[in-house]
Each structure stands twice: as C-alpha cells, then as structure tokens.
Amino acid sequence: MTCPCSVSRFRWIRNLCSLVCAVVGCCSLPVARAQSPDLEKPLLNIDEDISAFAFAPDGRIVYSVRRHFHTKQYDLERDDVWLQENGGKRRRLLQGEKFVRGTTPFTYTIDSFRWSPNGRLILAQLFTTSVVDEHGATQDSIMTLALEDSGKEIHLGANDNLLKDAYDACWLQDNATIVYLTEIVKPKVLFSFKYVNITGGPTGNVFEGRTFLDAYPIPRTNLAIGVERDHNLTGPPRLQRLELLAQDDRELATLDGYEGGISVSPSAKKVAYYIDKEVLEVRDLTDPNKIARLRVGFGTFQWSPDETRILLKRTPEKKSGDLVWVEVPPLTAHAAKDQDPPVTQPALIPILHDLTFRDFAITPDGQARRDRPRQAQPAGVPASPVEKERVNTEFTKFETQRSRRRPFRSNCACVFCVRRGCKRPLPRLGLRLGPFVRRLRWRCRAASRLLLLRRGSRRPPPEKLPRGGGRR
Numbered sequence: 001m002t003c004p005c006s007v008s009r010f011r012w013i014r015n016l017c018s019l020v021c022a023v024v025g026c027c028s029l030p031v032a033r034a035q036s037p038d039l040e041k042p043l044l045n046i047d048e049d050i051s052a053f054a055f056a057p058d059g060r061i062v063y064s065v066r067r068h069f070h071t072k073q074y075d076l077e078r079d080d081v082w083l084q085e086n087g088g089k090r091r092r093l094l095q096g097e098k099f100v101r102g103t104t105p106f107t108y109t110i111d112s113f114r115w116s117p118n119g120r121l122i123l124a125q126l127f128t129t130s131v132v133d134e135h136g137a138t139q140d141s142i143m144t145l146a147l148e149d150s151g152k153e154i155h156l157g158a159n160d161n162l163l164k165d166a167y168d169a170c171w172l173q174d175n176a177t178i179v180y181l182t183e184i185v186k187p188k189v190l191f192s193f194k195y196v197n198i199t200g201g202p203t204g205n206v207f208e209g210r211t212f213l214d215a216y217p218i219p220r221t222n223l224a225i226g227v228e229r230d231h232n233l234t235g236p237p238r239l240q241r242l243e244l245l246a247q248d249d250r251e252l253a254t255l256d257g258y259e260g261g262i263s264v265s266p267s268a269k270k271v272a273y274y275i276d277k278e279v280l281e282v283r284d285l286t287d288p289n290k291i292a293r294l295r296v297g298f299g300t301f302q303w304s305p306d307e308t309r310i311l312l313k314r315t316p317e318k319k320s321g322d323l324v325w326v327e328v329p330p331l332t333a334h335a336a337k338d339q340d341p342p343v344t345q346p347a348l349i350p351i352l353h354d355l356t357f358r359d360f361a362i363t364p365d366g367q368a369r370r371d372r373p374r375q376a377q378p379a380g381v382p383a384s385p386v387e388k389e390r391v392n393t394e395f396t397k398f399e400t401q402r403s404r405r406r407p408f409r410s411n412c413a414c415v416f417c418v419r420r421g422c423k424r425p426l427p428r429l430g431l432r433l434g435p436f437v438r439r440l441r442w443r444c445r446a447a448s449r450l451l452l453l454r455r456g457s458r459r460p461p462p463e464k465l466p467r468g469g470g471r472r
Contacts (some may be wrong), residue, residue: 044084051079052124052395055115055364060149062122064110067096074131081124083149089165093122093151094107101162106130108143111318116171117220121154121170122147126162144180146198167191170217170224174247179224181242184211190231191215193244206247213237216262216271217244225271227258236454239271239283253362255281256340263302270331272310274298279343280310282328285295290331293343301326302362312348313360322358324348355439 046063053063064079078096085091096108108128115122124145132139133231133442144166146154153161156178163169167188169180181191190213193206215226222245229237237258241250259274264285272282277298284290299314308328315321327346334341 040434046084048082048160050359052110052112052359054115054362055117055454056149057117057119057364059363059365060084060119062093062113062115062149064113064124066109069097074105074107074225076105078108081122081147081151081223091151093147093149101160102130104130106255110309111142114170117173118175120149121171121175122149123171123229125167125169141165142167142183142271144178146178156196156198163196166194168215172222173220175247179206179217181212181215185233187233189213190229190234195244206244207242207249213238213258214260214262214273215242216264218264218268221268223245223268225252225264226264227255227262227273227372229258238290241285252285253283261298261300263301263303265308266305268304269309270303270328272303282331284331287333289333289335291334292329292331292339293341294326294329295327295343297343302360304362311360311362313357316350318358320358322350322354322356323352323360324350422459 001224044061048063051064051066053061055061061084062081063084064081064225066077067080070076078099080092080096081094082328083091083093087466099232106128108126111125111127112124113124124147126143126144126145128141129138130141130437133139136446142165144163146156146161148154156163157160162358163178163180164178165182167183169178171178173278177195178198179193179195182191182194184190192208192211193215194203195206196203204300210228211231213227213229215224217224222243224242224244227237228240229235237255239252239255240289241252242251255273255275257275259276262273263269266272269285270282272280275281275293278295280294280296280301282292282294296312298316299312300317301310301312303310304325310326312323312324312326314324329344329346332341418453
C-alpha cells in the first residue's frame with residue numbers, strides 16, 4: 001500500500017513519514033512513480049544553458065543557447081540558435097555574437113519559437129535591450145526574428161528579418177503570411193492584430209479597430225481563439241473564434257474574468273484559461289455553455305493527447321517549478337443567468353520525483369519514442385516486453401538546466417533532501433537505521449558539501465605537537 005504522506009506537499013509530513021518508516025518498515029513507491037519507470041531516463045540530453053525550445057512537426061527541435069561576450073564598453077548577451085535533427089546531428093543556425101543591427105549596442109534573449117506548417121520556417125520572439133543615448137540609458141522591446149531551417153535570414157518589411165513590437169507571431173497555412181500582436185495599451189494590456197507577407201508588401205491590420213487581451217492560434221488551421229475587450233476596458237472580456245485570413249469572427253461566450261494562459265486542446269474542441277490567479281476554467285468550444293472550473297494555482301500548462309489531463313507547471317512562465325498532472329473533470333452545462341459554477345480542487349499528481357523545470361513541451365504526436373537496438377533472441381523464445389525495440393511514453397521531458405546529475409534510484413520515496421531545488425530521495429530506510437542516523441540533517445551528501453562550501457567552513461588544521469613530543 002502506498003503511504004499518502006510520502007507525496008505530501010509539506011516537508012515536515014514527509015520527514016515524519018520517513019521516521020515512521022525507519023521504525024516500522026519502508027512503505028512502497030507511490031503509484032505515479034511506479035507506473036512510469038521510463039520517465040526516469042531522458043530520451044535526449046542537451047548539456048547547454050537553454051533559454052527556449054520548440055518541436056517541429058517532424059519532431060526536430062530548435063533551441064536557443066545563452067552566450068555572453070565582452071566589448072570595450074559593455075558586457076552583452078545574445079543567444080545562439082541551434083537545430084537538433086532527428087538523427088542526432090546538431091547545426092547552429094544563428095551565432096548571436098555576429099548578429100549585428102546598426103552601430104547601437106544591444107543584447108537579447110529568445111523567449112519562444114514558432115514553426116511554420118511545412119516545418120521549414122522559424123519565428124523566434126526576442127526580448128531586446130538597446131542603448132539609446134551616450135549616457136548609457138537603455139530601452140526594452142519585443143521583436144520577432146524570421147529564419148529558415150537552414151539558417152538563412154527571411155527578409156520582411158524594410159529589407160530586414162526583424163519585426164518590431166511583434167508578440168506571439170504565427171504562420172498561416174500558406175507558409176508565407178505572418179500574423180502577430182502589437183501592443184496598443186501599455187504595459188501589455190491590450191493588443192491588436194497585424195500581418196506581413198514574406199513575398200513582399202507592407203504590413204496591414206487584421207480586425208482593424210478591435211483590441212484583444214490574448215489569442216491562441218489553432219494548429220493546422222487559419223483559426224485562432226481570442227479574448228476581446230474594448231479599448232476603454234469597461235466591458236467584460238468576450239471569447240471569440242477568429243478566422244485570420246478571411247477576418248471573420250464568431251462570439252462564443254462572455255467571460256467572468258480573464259487572467260491569461262489561454263490554450264486550445266489538440267482536437268480544438270476545448271479551451272482552457274485562467275479567470276483569476278487561482279481558478280482555471282475549461283470550456284467546450286462546440287457547446288460553449290459546458291464548462292468546468294478547477295482550483296490549481298496560476299502557472300503554465302499543456303494538454304495531454306487524449307485531452308483528459310493537463311500537465312501543469314505551478315509557476316509563472318520562465319520560472320522553475322515542478323510538473324504535475326491534473327485530471328480534467330466532465331464539463332457540465334451552465335447558462336449565463338445561472339449561479340457561478342462550482343469550483344473543484346483536483347488532486348495534483350507529481351511526476352519526475354518533484355524535480356524543478358524551467359520549461360517543458362509535449363511532442364507534436366503526443367508520444368516520445370525511443371529506439372533501442374534489437375538483441376538476438378534464441379530460437380523459439382519470444383522477446384519480453386522490456387526487450388522491445390521501441391518504447392513509447394506519454395511525453396518527453398526536456399531539462400533546460402545545466403546540471404548533469406546522475407539518476408538517483410531509491411527504494412523509498414518518503415525521505416527527500418531539504419536543500420531548496422534538490423529534492424533528491426535519500427537512501428532506503430526501514431531495514432537499516434545506520435543511514436538514517438548518519439543523515440539526521442535530512443540532506444544528501446552532495447548538498448552537505450555544497451552547504452559547507454557556501455558557509456566557508458573548512459576542516460580544522462591538525463594541532464602541532466610540542467617539540468620532542470612526536471612518535472618514536
């Protein structure tokens with residue numbers, strides 16, 4: 001039987017559980033960790049300081065790596081862009097140190113990537129900081145960079161491959177038109193749609209005169225789900241179904257509130273968004289009156305392939321946090337004149353031993369595939385399930401931290417290292433009290449060494465013997 005205290009969110013409950021296990025015996029592994037042993041082994045490891053990444057339709061990965069360099073006056077940071085091929089080969093598409101625009105010093109980091117439908121063109125959203133005067137004053141801005149998968153620049157308006165003030169840019173199905181959001185009410189309150197074509201021509205407005213809080217493009221279509229609000233911020237937010245090419249729209253529902261994080265399910269039949277800092281609302285797009293509300297806390301999330309669960313990182317974007325599965329309850333019909341729908345508090349199922357991640361993504365097909373070499377089997381002996389050539393899991397974990405920590409395997413999931421950000425399970429307790437007594441501080445050996453180095457404590461020097469008092 002699994003001990004419920006071993007997966008508690010409170011540290012003191014986990015420590016108390018480990019003490020009980022040391023006396024009466026060790027409990028079994030939690031179900032969530034025991035059911036998916038393959039999640040312990042990363043399918044791909046890129047040992048770099050990665051700031052952003054995205055999966056292509058064919059499974060390739062484009063990612064950015066932080067690079068720092070020095071000039072005579074400034075210390076600059078410009079990310080390199082790399083492409084991970086399916087066969088294991090890696091190519092650098094852009095070298096940040098050589099990416100120069102004019103004589104003004106500037107630095108940038110890449111926030112996100114977006115692939116075109118044909119998997120050949122890339123959009124990268126840049127957060128830039130430029131020096132604007134001789135006194136060293138700086139100005140921040142958002143730009144979008146267009147590249148081919150070969151590294152060649154795509155020239156847009158004004159013979160440049162940068163779109164200024166372009167947020168959440170995406171490609172339409174013709175692989176030539178880019179639709180993006182530009183800021184209308186600062187700071188990042190209301191936006192309007194614009195478009196540009198890579199074949200030539202100036203930029204233009206989409207849904208001219210209308211303002212939106214946020215929008216999410218539906219993959220493999222020219223549609224998007226947007227949250228519209230008037231320029232004066234007086235009316236309630238409205239959920240809209242937008243046809244970006246024909247500039248047609250259809251109102252789906254009037255929302256009680258909107259806090260951010262809109263995301264459409266893979267089948268485009270459901271949409272989820274936060275109505276405040278705690279409550280996530282899930283709505284059926286085919287029947288907008290069917291909704292469900294979950295109290296899970298604000299964070300970033302993605303849908304599972306079967307749309308029955310949500311993978312949630314309970315921290316703001318680009319902040320490290322643990323990953324948990326959240327079950328989506330059945331959606332029930334609620335009319336606008338009815339009372340507020342009930343808010344459920346689902347169970348949060350942690351994965352990957354509560355390790356923290358800064359970014360994550362689910363593969364386009366919803367499955368991470370790992371190829372194993374086929375081993376020769378004796379005649380007449382069937383291969384066991386462990387010896388199959390391909391092993392499918394539900395998602396790929398992509399660690400963006402630059403740590404090469406050895407996988408730690410333990411038979412008990414009750415005791416964890418208390419150093420912040422470590423959460424490494426300690427060795428098995430219950431059968432031996434020796435390891436438990438030696439680790440009364442509840443820290444692993446690596447964390448103890450790190451704490452000693454941080455405090456500056458050193459091993460005391462040996463005492464000097466008096467003259468003539470040495471061994472004979």
